[in-house]
Amino acid sequence: MVRSVNGNTVFRLALVGVAAASLAACASKPKPTYPTQTPPATQAQPPRTELPPAQPGVSQQPMGALPGSTQDFVVNVGDRVYFDTDSHDVREDAKPLLDAQSSWLRRYGSVAVRIEGNADERGTREYNLALGARRANSVRDYLVSHGVTADRISTISFGKEQPLDAGSGEESWQKNRNARTAIVSGAR
C-alpha cells in the first residue's frame, strides 16, 4: 500500500473508485462509500421535537485492485487487443491499450509476461497457429518499441484452440482474433 500513491494509474483508479462509490453504480468493483455530510442545524432554531433524520451508515470494503497486481493489470489496463481478419497489424484502436500496457510494465519492472496469440475458427489449424504467433509477436514488438525490455516477454500461439467466445459468427470471430498479455511472474 505504500506504493499506492506514486502512480497516475492508481490515482485514476482512486478517483474512479470515489466516483463509483458516490454513484453506487458498480456492483462488481470494490466500492468504498463515504458518509454524506448533513449541514449542521442553525443555532437560532431550537431543537425540534421530532426525531432527527436517520444517519446514513458507513460501510467498509477493500480498496480496488492492489497496484502492480495481476488484477490491477487486467482490470485497469486491459490484457487483450483485437485484430482484423487474417491480419497481425496492431490496429489504431488497440494502441492506447498497448501504450497503457507498456507504461504499466515499465512501472512494474519485475513483471514478466507471455503474449498469447489467438485466431478465429475461419482458418485451418496449422496456419492459424502461425497466424496467432504473428499476432503475439506484433504485440511483443509494440511493447518493446515502447520501452519494455524484450527479455521480459515470451510469446506463444494457441491458434484457434482457445476461443474466447464459443459462438459462430463475425461477432464471436472478432473476439477470438486477439492477443492476450498474460502475467507469468513478478506481479504483486
Place this chain on the structure above:
Amino acid sequence: MTKTLRTLSRPTALLFSLLCAITALVLAAPARAEIQLNVNRGDVQPLPVAVPAFGGGQVGADIAEVIGANLQRSGLFRPLDPASFVEKNLTAAVQPRFADWKTINAQGLVNGQVTVEGGKLRVDFRLWDVFAEQQLLGLQFTSSPENWRRVAHKISDAVYERLTGEKGYFDTRVVFVAESGGRGKTIKRLAIMDQDGANPSYLTTGDSIVMTPRFSSNSQEITYMSLRPDSSTIYLFNLETARRESLGTFQGMVFAPRFSPDGGKVAFSVERGGNSDIFVMNLSSRTSTRLTSDPAIDTSASFSPDGSKIVFNSDRGGSPQLYMMGADGSGQRRISGGGGRYTTPVWSPTGEFIAFTKQTGGEFHIGVMRPDGSDERLLTTSYLDEGPTWAPNGRVLMFSRETPGGPPKLWSVDVTGRILQPMPYPGAGSDPAWSPLLN
C-alpha cells in the same frame, strides 16, 4: 485420371461396366462388348454383391457383416439384403447354386467358413463371379480368435482388389484427436481406431492440447504436436511400445510435423519472432536443416511418395497458397492458382494428387489438384471442412467437418467427390490421419 477396374471374367465385367454407364439397359439385356469402367466417373453404380453369414456360428456372421459394411462404405459395392437370399446356409465347401444368386442379381458372392481349433481362428473364403459361374478368389486366413475383425478387413481388401484392380484400404487404422467438453473448454486426446470406427482407444490423457497426428509409413509410429500454455512440443510415439519421445527442444514454437515416406525424417515448422519456416530433421542423426527462410508463414509440409519433393503452405504472396519445392528446399514455386485461400496440402500415396483445404466466399472445401497445380477439383463444401488425409490406395479422403457451433466430426469422401459420408465413429473428432495398410 484413368484408373480402370480390372477386367473381370467376361459376363461380370460386362454387367459391371455397363451398369456403371447405362444401368437400365444392362439390367434389361447384357451387351456383348467389353467396356472398361472408369471408377472416377461421377455416375458409377455400385456393384450388387452378396455376403451371406460365414459358417461357424456367431463369429462367422460377424465377419460377413464387417465385410459387407466395408464394401458398402466404399461406395463401389451394394451388399444385398440377406433376407432376399434364396440359397441358405451356403458353406465354403460346396459350389453355390448360381441360379439362386442370379435371381437376386448378385454379381459377386463372398462366402466362407470359420473354424476355431487349438486356440486358432481359421477363415476360408471364396469370391464367386455369379454370372460367369467362376471362382475369382479362394483364400484361407489364420489368426487368433480375438483378431477376427482384422481377418474380416483382410478379406474385404482381397475382394476389393480382385474386383477393382486397386489395393484396398480396409485393414488400416486411423489416429485422430478425440474431442470432448464443448467449445471453449475442449479436452483433446489423441485416439486411435480401426478405419471402420471399431476399437477406439485413447493414447493421451488430455492434460495438454494435442493436434495434427500423422502416421509413419511403418504404421507403428506417429508424430504429433502437443501445446501447453507456455510451449509446444513435437512428439514421436510408438504405438507398439507406447514409448514417447520429444523431437527436441527448439527456440520458438514447433508445429506441423509430418514423416518422410521412408520414415527417416520429419518435416516441421519452427516459429521464431512471428516468422514460421520449414525444417526437416534426420531422425537417426538428429540434425535439422532449414528449408525455407521467407519472412512469411511457411508451414504444413508434405513429402511426395518418392521423397524427392515437398508441397507446403505459404502466404508469401499475400494470401495462403500451396507451394512446391525440392526436398532440400530448392526451386520454391507456387502451384495453386485459383482465387481463395489454400492450406493443409497432403500428397496422395500414389503421387497422383495433392489434397488441400480451400476457403472461398465464407465456405470451406476439401479439394484435389495435380502436383503441378492443374486439374483442381473441389470435392466438398461446408461451413468448415479441414485437414484431409488419404487412404493408402489414394481412393478416399478423410477430414473433419464442423457445423456452426457444433463439435467437429470425422467424414470421408472418395476422390471423385461422389461418395461423401460421416465416418462410423459417434464421437467428436478432428485431425484424422489414415495409416498405411497394416502388415
